[in-house]
Amino acid sequence: MAASLRRRNALIGLSFVLPNFLGFALLTLVPVLALFYLSFTNWNVFGQADWTGLANLRRLAGDRSFWTALRNTLYFTGVHVPVTLVLSLALALLLNTRLRGVRFFRTAAFFPYITSIVAIAAVWNMMFSPETGPVNQLLGAVGVAGPPGWTNSRDWSMPSVIIVGVWRDLGFYMLLFLAGLQTIPRDLYEAATIDGAGAWQRFRHVTLPGLRPTTFFVTVVLTIGSLKVFDLILVLTNGGPGQSTLVLSQYIYQKGFVQNQFGYASAVSVVLFGICIAVTLVQFLVNRRRSA
C-alpha cells in the first residue's frame, strides 16, 4: 500500500511540475548543458568545437584578468548584498505602515527599477562628475577637501557602482518583502502585544521568523544577481577605469563576443556557476538548519 501511495504521490507531484519543467528543460537546461560541454573545448562559434580537456581551466588559473574580475565580483557582491538586504527590508517595513501618502511612495520606490538603464547611467554619472557633479559640490560645501573621483577614479568606481546598484534594486526587493509581510497573520502580532512584547521584540520574534522564506528567497536571488551583475557595470563604467570594475559576466562577454573565444568564455561561466551554486548551497543549509 505504501509503495503504491508513494507512486501515486510521485505522479501527482510530477504532474504539477511538468508543464513548466518541459519548457524549462528543452529551452534552458539543454543549452546550459551544452555550455558545460563547450567549456572543455576551444569553440570559436564558427568552427568545430575541439575537445581540449582541462586546458581552459589551466589557462584560467594563470589568467590575471580573470582573477581581477573575480576579486571585483566578490567585492561588489560582498557589499551590495547586505546593504540591499537591510535597506530594502527597512523600506518595506516603512512602506507597510499607514503613513499618509504611502501608496505614492511605494510606487516611487519602484521607479528606479523601471526607469530606462540609459537614463539611470546618464543621471548617476552626471551626479558623480568629479568637478561639476552635485555630489562633490555638496561635499565641497560641507568642507570635504579632495572629494573622491567616483566613477572616474580607480578606487571609487566600485563604490559608485554599488551605490547605484543598491539604489536601483531597492524597489525590487522591497516589493518582495512587502509581499512577504502580508503572509504573516496579524493575530500573531496581537498575541505578542498582549504578552507584553515591545516593538523590537515583535520584530525579532514575529516579523523575522515569519519572513524567513521570503528572506531566504531574496538572499539567494540577490546573491546570484550580484555575482552575475552585468548591465549596470556596462552602462556606468564599462569595467573601467582600467580594470577597476571589470566583473566576471563582463569578462565572459569580452572573451566570447569580442574576442571570439567561446570555449574559454564557457569555462569562465562554469567557474561563476560553481561559485553561485556553492554560495546557494550554503544558504540552503543555513536556512534548513534555522527552520528545523
Next chain:
Amino acid sequence: MDRSRLTRIASLAVVAALALTGCSSGDSGDESGPVTLTVGGWSLATTPEFELLAEGFQKSHPDVKVEVKEYDAANYDTQMTADLSAGSAPDVYPIKCLCTFATYQGGGQLLDVSDVTGGLDETVKSAAAPYTVDGATYAVPYREDGWFLYYDRDMFEAAKVDEPDGSWTWDDYAAAAGELAKAPGADAGTYTHTWASAVQGFANAQTADGQADFLAGDFAYLQPYYERALELQKSKAAVDYGTATTNTLTYQGEFGTQKVPMMLMGSWYIATLLAQQESGDAETFDWGFAPAPQIDASTLSSPVTFGGPTGMGINAGISDRKVDAAKEFLAYISGDEGSTALAEIGITPANTSDAVAEAFFAVEGMPDDELAKSTFSTRVIRPEVPVSANTPTITTLLNDAHTAIMSGSSDVPAALEAAKQEYANQIGG
C-alpha cells in the same frame, strides 16, 4: 556545379557588369534567374546608405531583389555572430569594424572576392588592403572614413586665431587650442572624444613602428600621444575626460552646438553635421575640415591620418546561385555609380575618383574651399588597428589602459607597462 567553374563564370559576369555599368544586362541571366539577395545593415532609420545602395542596385539590375536586414549599430557583431552561427545571416554582410574582420575571415565566414576588387578603381583597391589575407581579398570597401580636424570658422574669427591651413603639427594644434580656450563662449579650445581610438588611432597610424609594435605588444610608442592629451586637458585647452565621460558628452553636441571651436573626428561626422544643421539639432555656423595634425613637417604634403574602410563581404554559406548577384552588388557599391550615390549624401566613399569627389563637394552645405578639397583627395588613411587574430584582445587591453590614463588613475608609463604585461598574460610574451 563546382566552385572553380562558378568562380570563373562569376568573374566573367563581374567584368561584364563593370564594362556595362548602369546597364541592366549585367546579370548572368540564364545561370541564376531572378534572385533575392539579403544584405545586412544597421540603424536604417538614421543610416540611409544601405537602402540607398539597395535601391540603386535594383534600378540597374531589375531581376535581382535586394532586401536589407536590419541590425543594431551598437551590437552589430553580437547579432551577426549569432546569425552566422545559426546559419541565418544575410547573403552579403558589412564588416562594420576592421577590428573584427579577422574573426569573420579566420572563422571561414567570408568568400574570396578578389575577382571583384580586381576590376575596381585604384583608390578602392588600396582601401581594400586591410581585407587582404595571403593575397586574397575577402571584402570590398564601399566607404572609407578617416579622421579630420573640424573647425568652426565663426568661433575662430571671434577668437582671432588663424584657421588651420593644412600645415599643422601637433604642437601647432596644441598652441591653437590653448588660444581658443580663451574665446568667449567656448568650454575649451578643442574636444577629444572619450574613445581610445581618438588617441591611439593617431599613434598607430603616424608613428613609424606603430602597427608593428601594436601587434608585438610593445606600447611605448603611445606615450607621447597620451602625454599631449593629458597636457591639453590639464591646461583646460581640451574638455576634461572625466567631465566628458560622466556627463555622457556627445561629439555631435560639443561641436554642433558650438561648445568647442575645433574637434578631431571621423569623416562620417560630415554627413551628420549637415543633417543636424538642417534639422536644427546643430546650430548654423560656418565650418570646415582640415587634415589631422602631423608629428612633424615631413608628412605635410600627404598628411597621414587613421581610419579604415567599411566593406561588405559575402557570407560563405550563400547558395551557389546567388553568388553572381552578390558579387555584382559588391562591384556596384564600390564602383563609380554606387560611390557617387554615397557621396551625394555626404559619405566619404572608398572610391575617390574625380567624379565621386565632384559629387561630394556639390552637396548642399558642404565646405568647398581648397583646403577641404585637398583634405578629401590627398588623405592617406592608415588602419586604426592592424588586422590580426589578436587584434580584439589587444584592443581590449589597450582600452583598459586608455581609461586608466585618461581618468588620471594611472600615470602613462605605468599603464602602458601594465598593458604590456597583460599582453603577455593573454597572448604570451
Next chain:
Amino acid sequence: MTLTGTRPVTDRKTTARRRSLWPVVGHAALIVASLAVLAPFFWMVLSSLKTNNHVFTVPIRWTPDWHWSNYVDIWTRSGMVTWVRNTLILSVVITFLQVLTGSFAAYGFSRLRWPGRDVLFLAYVGTIAVPWQAYMIPQFILFSKLHLSNTLWAMVALQAFGAFGVFLMKQFYETVPEELSEAARIDGLSEYGIWRRIMLPLSMPAIASLTLLTFVNVWNDYLGPLIYLRDPDLWTIQIGLKTFIGQYNAQYALIMTGSVLSVLPIAIVFLLGQKYFVQGIATTGIKG
C-alpha cells in the same frame, strides 16, 4: 495602526513621545527617499523636452526647452505603435504563462514529496546561476533549429518557463500553514483542488508581485529581443528605442521621450495593482 511590530525601536520608555514624533520622521524619510529615487525620472522627462544635442551638457540644465514636438515625432517617425503592441502582447502572454505554470509547479515542489524532487529543484535554481550571455549562442542555435528565432514565440519560449517564478512561489507556499491543506484533504479535496481553492487565493500578494516583476522584466528586456528579433515588425519598445542611436548620430531626446512613455503603463499597473501587495493573509480571514 496594526503592524506596530514594524517600527524600529530601541528604547521602551520613550514610547509616548516616539508615537507623536513618528509620523514626522517617517514622512521626512519618505520625502528625501522619493526625491533621490525620482531624480533620474525627472531628468528623463526634462530631456524628452529638449533637442538631441541639448540632452547632455555641462553643467546639467535642469530646465526643459519645452520642445514638445518630440512627443509628436515619436509617433510619426517611428514604429512606436507596433513596438507598444508587440511589447504588450509579450508581457501579457509571458506573464500569464509564467505565473500559471510557475505557481502550479511550485505546489509540486513545496507541498508534495516525491523522489528526485530536490535534485530537480536544484537544477532549476542552478540555471539561474548561469549567466545568460554564456549560453546565449547555444540557445540561439537551438531556437533557430526549432524555427523559433525571429518570431515572437522565441521571446515567449525564452521567458515563460523561467526558474524565478517557480522559486518565488515555492517560498510563499511554504509560509502557508500545512494544517490548511491537511484540513482540505480530510474534506476530500484533491491536490489540484487544494492548489486552486486554497493556495492560489492565499498567495495573492506573491502572485501580484510575480505578475508585476515578470511584466516589468518582459517590458524592459533588451538583450533577449536584441538577439532574437530581427524583423522590425516584431520589435519591442526597448529594442525599438535603440534605433534612435545610429552609428554616427544619437537622438537622445527621442530615446528619453520613448522611455518616459514606456514607463507610464508600468506605473499605472503598479498603482492599480497595489492593493493586492498589501492585502494578504491578514485580511483574507484565515484564522487557522
